[in-house]
Amino acid sequence: MNSKKFFKLLVPDTRIYLIITTVLTGIIAYYNPYISIIGIFLLAYLIYYNLKVTNIRREEWTRYIEDLSADIDSATKQAILNLPMPLTIVEIDGTITWYNPKFLELVQKSDLLENNIEEIINNFDLRKVIRQKSEDNLVINNRSFKVLHNVIKLPKEHSSNFIIMLYWIETTDFENLKKTMNQEKIVAINVQIDNFDEVMQNTEDAFRPLVIAEIDHRINIWVNKLNGIIRKHAQDKFVVILENRYLEKAESKKFEILDEIREINMGNKIPITLSIGVGAQGTNLIQTFEFSNTARDIALGRGGDQAAVKMNDKISFYGGKTKAVEKSTKVRARVISHALKQLIEQSENVLIMGHKYADLDAFGSSLGIYRAVKNRGKEAHIILSESNPAIETLLNRILLEEEYKRNIIGFDEANARVRDNTLLVVVDTHRPSFTEHPSILNRTNKIVLIDHHRRGTEYIQNTVLNYHETYASSTSELVTELLYYMDDKINIKPIEAEALMAGIAVDTKNFTFKTGVRTFEAASMLKRAGADTTAVKQLFQDDFETVRLKSEVVKNAKTYKEVIAISCFEEQTRGAQLIAAQASDELIGIRGIRASFVLGRKNDKIIISGRSMGDINVQVILEKLGGGGHLTIAGAQLEGFTLEEALKTLENTIDEYFINEGEEI
Numbered sequence: 201m202n203s204k205k206f207f208k209l210l211v212p213d214t215r216i217y218l219i220i221t222t223v224l225t226g227i228i229a230y231y232n233p234y235i236s237i238i239g240i241f242l243l244a245y246l247i248y249y250n251l252k253v254t255n256i257r258r259e260e261w262t263r264y265i266e267d268l269s270a271d272i273d274s275a276t277k278q279a280i281l282n283l284p285m286p287l288t289i290v291e292i293d294g295t296i297t298w299y300n301p302k303f304l305e306l307v308q309k310s311d312l313l314e315n316n317i318e319e320i321i322n323n324f325d326l327r328k329v330i331r332q333k334s335e336d337n338l339v340i341n342n343r344s345f346k347v348l349h350n351v352i353k354l355p356k357e358h359s360s361n362f363i364i365m366l367y368w369i370e371t372t373d374f375e376n377l378k379k380t381m382n383q384e385k386i387v388a389i390n391v392q393i394d395n396f397d398e399v400m401q402n403t404e405d406a407f408r409p410l411v412i413a414e415i416d417h418r419i420n421i422w423v424n425k426l427n428g429i430i431r432k433h434a435q436d437k438f439v440v441i442l443e444n445r446y447l448e449k450a451e452s453k454k455f456e457i458l459d460e461i462r463e464i465n466m467g468n469k470i471p472i473t474l475s476i477g478v479g480a481q482g483t484n485l486i487q488t489f490e491f492s493n494t495a496r497d498i499a500l501g502r503g504g505d506q507a508a509v510k511m512n513d514k515i516s517f518y519g520g521k522t523k524a525v526e527k528s529t530k531v532r533a534r535v536i537s538h539a540l541k542q543l544i545e546q547s548e549n550v551l552i553m554g555h556k557y558a559d560l561d562a563f564g565s566s567l568g569i570y571r572a573v574k575n576r577g578k579e580a581h582i583i584l585s586e587s588n589p590a591i592e593t594l595l596n597r598i599l600l601e602e603e604y605k606r607n608i609i610g611f612d613e614a615n616a617r618v619r620d621n622t623l624l625v626v627v628d629t630h631r632p633s634f635t636e637h638p639s640i641l642n643r644t645n646k647i648v649l650i651d652h653h654r655r656g657t658e659y660i661q662n663t664v665l666n667y668h669e670t671y672a673s674s675t676s677e678l679v680t681e682l683l684y685y686m687d688d689k690i691n692i693k694p695i696e697a698e699a700l701m702a703g704i705a706v707d708t709k710n711f712t713f714k715t716g717v718r719t720f721e722a723a724s725m726l727k728r729a730g731a732d733t734t735a736v737k738q739l740f741q742d743d744f745e746t747v748r749l750k751s752e753v754v755k756n757a758k759t760y761k762e763v764i765a766i767s768c769f770e771e772q773t774r775g776a777q778l779i780a781a782q783a784s785d786e787l788i789g790i791r792g793i794r795a796s797f798v799l800g801r802k803n804d805k806i807i808i809s810g811r812s813m814g815d816i817n818v819q820v821i822l823e824k825l826g827g828g829g830h831l832t833i834a835g836a837q838l839e840g841f842t843l844e845e846a847l848k849t850l851e852n853t854i855d856e857y858f859i860n861e862g863e864e865i
Contacts, residue, residue: 407467
């Protein structure tokens with residue numbers, strides 16, 4: 201770099217020579233004016249000659265640049281005209297001002313000039329392309345394209361300030377390859393017979409082989425239709441492998457195998473139901489099978505007789521038309537009871553937590569677990585932040601005793617009592633966000649879950665003991681059986697027995713819905729333990745204001761699709777949740793009504809309570825709104841909705857349910 205600068209100093213331009221000549225002429229004029237006249241004429245000639253030569257060179261250089269620019273412009277025009285991809289120039293509003301032959305060949309239309317690009321290309325959004333830099337997988341005449349763009353600012357003399365060049369890069373082969381690979385991905389399916397033992401026990405010996413053969417035959421036919429392979433690895437379990445393209449076929453027919461298996465009548469006295477767990481779109485085979493196992497567990501947790509399809513974080517459900525079959529064997533209850541007993545004895549202290557806005561089932565089962573812990577001589581506390589009308593009467597009676605007053609605690613005290621060896625028992629819910637205080641779940645790694653609700657996608661993970669039985673009428677029923685097997689008899693106080701009895705009564709609507717043989721057995725155990733049915737009845741008594749509001753809600757109810765009763769109430773009250781539940785119970789008792797929904801306002805939330813007679817699955821409907829429950833009893837809460845918006849959303853969800861079920865009203 202320095203040598204180049206030195207060279208420039210040694211070879212100066214013409215102006216330096218002229219300056220030197222001028223200086224020398226001036227010196228000569230000082231000493232001899234006559235001789236300087238010759239120098240002046242010579243200097244003038246040199247200046248003239250230099251200007252002339254400079255102009256000639258400038259003109260030649262200009263002609264050279266112009267010729268070169270013309271050559272470049274010609275090459276550019278030829279390149280654009282013969283570009284092997286479609287190219288379009290549009291104005292900022294989308295008006296087409298120019299296009300090349302490849303674009304004309306693509307759209308297969310004429311007279312494109314002055315037309316809007318969004319009218320020529322369906323589903324094309326120019327603003328979206330400008331905003332996102334490109335648009336992928338735009339389909340034009342069965343060909344896929346990625347659209348790139350370049351915004352060019354024009355000189356001021358143009359009428360438009362900008363033009364946009366659109367480059368249409370074809371990705372058809374890539375998209376076809378991507379589609380083929382997606383279709384050929386492996387799908388893993390776990391199929392399990394929900395009630396195999398119960399079916400076999402209730403089928404005569406001569407017919408059992410026929411029932412088993414018919415189940416295998418129908419499942420094999422279904423798998424063959426999907427071009428899959430099947431292996432039976434237990435009496436009641438199958439593994440199925442098929443390609444992703446055939447999963448769409450199974451979903452479109454809503455897993456008709458569920459109905460076909462339920463229709464088997466080869467001497468079996470109870471219907472046979474399946475739980476199907478489907479895993480798809482996993483990054484590898486291991487993850488795909490993990491998805492399948494998780495989906496099957498969810499299907500079983502929701503009561504069986506359904507298929508759950510898990511694709512990454514998305515889970516879809518099909519079926520779920522029948523109630524969970526009550527298990528006649530109590531082996532699992534005895535095993536769980538023994539395991540819970542050991543966990544309590546090995547723990548330093550026990551915390552018991554139900555769901556927010558506790559009802560009699562949550563509070564009653566909490567009291568049952570509390571007594572089980574105290575019978576083991578361990579420290580126990582029930583986490584309950586506040587009362588509500590559903591449990592107010594029972595809580596007031598409980599708090600009359602000093603023992604309960606000390607051991608029913610709020611969040612701050614519960615948080616302080618969590619230690620390294622603390623056991624946390626969660627009752628009547630399996631959803632972390634529904635618990636009284638979700639943050640406590642992260643404070644201990646010893647969690648026991650006892651619940652009877654149909655499983656949703658949100659679930660408490662990493663439990664050391666999980667007693668989730670959807671056939672049970674209530675969590676209080678499950679806890680009653682656990683108490684019985686812990687000490688070979690129920691060793692509880694009468695008020696605790698009444699709380700458990702009330703929990704069973706509230707979830708069965710006084711032994712009407714979801715009531716099995718084991719429900720009455722649990723009730724008889726509680727009766728022998730000192731439960732007073734009159735005292736239990738008093739726990740359900742409402743004040744005059746609650747009865748008035750409930751009557752207003754029932755009075756204002758309207759029918760939707762002729763068989764669904766829906767009512768709303770705006771009035772703010774502490775007992776909004778209780779009123780909604782009781783009013784929906786009243787509405788379902790009306791002749792011709794197959795399902796009922798009541799919407800009310802509780803603080804800044806809209807609460808929805810749903811009931812049905814069993815042929816409409818209110819759980820599936822309210823699950824779409826973030827709720828859950830059972831086939832006949834479910835609820836949901838909506839935030840950020842007005843009552844009118846919540847009502848419209850509910851109606852749309854009901855419409856969607858009937859479309860998916862293929863049922864017309």
